[in-house]
Amino acid sequence: MKWRSKIFIGAAILFVAANLYLLFKDNSKVARSLYVPQWTTAKEQNIRETMKTEGVTAPLEEQPVYYDERKGSFEGFLVKKGEEVQSGKTLFYYSTDNYEDAIAVLESERKSLENQLDALENKWDDLNDIDYDSSRSVLDDELLINDYSVEIDLYQTEVEINRLESEIEKYDEQIASIDKKLPQLEEVSDINGVVKSINQDLSNPVITIVSKESMVEGMLSEAEQSKVEPGMEVTVTLSNSNKTYKGSIQEVAHFPEDEPKVKKESEYPFTVVLDKKVENLAHGTHVDVKIVKKAVANAITVPYDSIDKAGKTKSVYVLENGKVQKQKVTTGLHVNSIQQIKKGLKEGETLANKPLQFQKGNPTFYTPMQVKKWEKNMYQDIRKKEMLKQLSKGFLSF
Known part of the structure; x- marks a missing residue:
């Protein structure tokens, strides 16, 4: 048997024996140590709470033109349906x-x-x-x-x-x-656009002009309507495409699209104005809409499951210098599996991924051995005495 294999087997036996001894020894410190299977660090990042819905593109502006017989008799149209017109035409x-x-x-x-x-x-x-x-x-x-x-x-x-x-x-x-x-x-015409319709029978509106620039129209449920406000940031994505456009909520209706009914949920129209003019975007194009309800820049964040909740008090378990410290925190925005920490934790601090259980004080902790991360070059050049010394030191550090 090669000497390296003998060293590894001996170290394993020594590790198990030392841990069993320390575990069952009276007043052993290991008995008061906590096992931390996973840990993480507090990160700084931008977080956003979003809501997804659907919409369709529509003209940004629409000008209905009316015929007023009190002004005189009609002399004839000077434009055709589909014709592009400029303001003042x-x-x-x-x-x-x-x-x-x-x-x-x-x-x-x-x-x-x-x-x-x-x-x-x-x-x-x-x-x-x-x-x-x-x-x-x-x-x-x-x-x-x-x-x-x-x-x-x-x-x-x-x-x-x-x-x-x-x-x-x-x-x-x-x-x-x-x-x-x-x-x-x-x-x-008051706007730059295209002649959408002409009524040859002079029924009003006799002409409708629509702008070439687009906005987005959609519907919100009763629950969604109360959470969306004008000015909220929006990302619009063309269906079956990777093209995205930025915009903002222009208007949220306070009255439902259809006549309210007792057994039917009401829907409320909303509109989105795009930040930039989009060339060759046909009206009636279906889009996916992502509305940013809340956003926090440079937020300190931790996994949501790492928070210990006891009534109104919230804590995390910080791992520092071999000790566990239960630390109160003030939370902020919660998005999916991410929790913002407004107060009580700094970027880079290490903490347990899950809440820990202990009575009081600041107990020590131990973590699983990452055997898969061992590499030959980690111990290849270490003398046998030094290796045993370091292993023993690690076992008895509790």
Whole structure:
């Protein structure tokens, strides 16, 4: 038998014998030691609590265009279904004949008033040119009456001039009002997009314009609706594809999509706005939606199963310098098998994967021998005496 095999067998026998002796010895420290089969370390990482649902792409904007018969008669469409249009593009015209006729009538009446005003202004100038002697005797009754008559005529003429000026001003306002309507006798697109539909029978909306940019629409259950809020981060993934896009919740409806029924769960619409414009993304494309409900950056985390829960008190079992220390912690976000530690633990600290059982104090611990991790080069160059010395030291370190 080779010497290495003899050393290994001897070490194994010595290990078993030493452990049995220490285990059954009175007041043995090993009896108060804890076996820790698995351990881990506190890590710093970003964690997110997410919720998955489904959605479908839809136009980011939609402009319904209405025909208003009060503006005039319809003159015809200037766009076709499927045509791409820019903001400001004329979609259709109204007839302007009625408006132009109304302006002509108002301008004719205004011209008549202006002629009357010119005549009165000439009369007023003539009355002012009449020269009379203010030093005339009050005994000259005939002259005095004549002077009073001129003054009254001046006053009446001035009143009539003011009235005509006011009337002419009203006509100006009416004409200006109709002039403002003339540019409105054409309907234009307010957005850059595509003509989605045209109703040739002039039923409203007579034209619908949709933007080429997309958003995402979906439905939430009653339980989900209360947990989703506008502004939450969203990742959108195209179905059967690896392409993903970032966005955020734009709106969550407070009223169900359909009329509520007692025996049927309600569904609530929600919309997602994408951060960037996606080229060539057809409306109606099905997508997977992942909503980030909560997120913590640079969180200290441990396995959720490592937490010992006793009422409101939560603890972990820290392994340090061969001792076990039960340490109280304050927990935060819990996501799947990961638990955030807000207070009581630092990154890199070693702890047991599962809660440990002991009465008090800080007992020592021992872990399983990792035989599979032994390699020949670990002991190949070690002298026999040194190997035995180290093995004995390890066995008796309890």
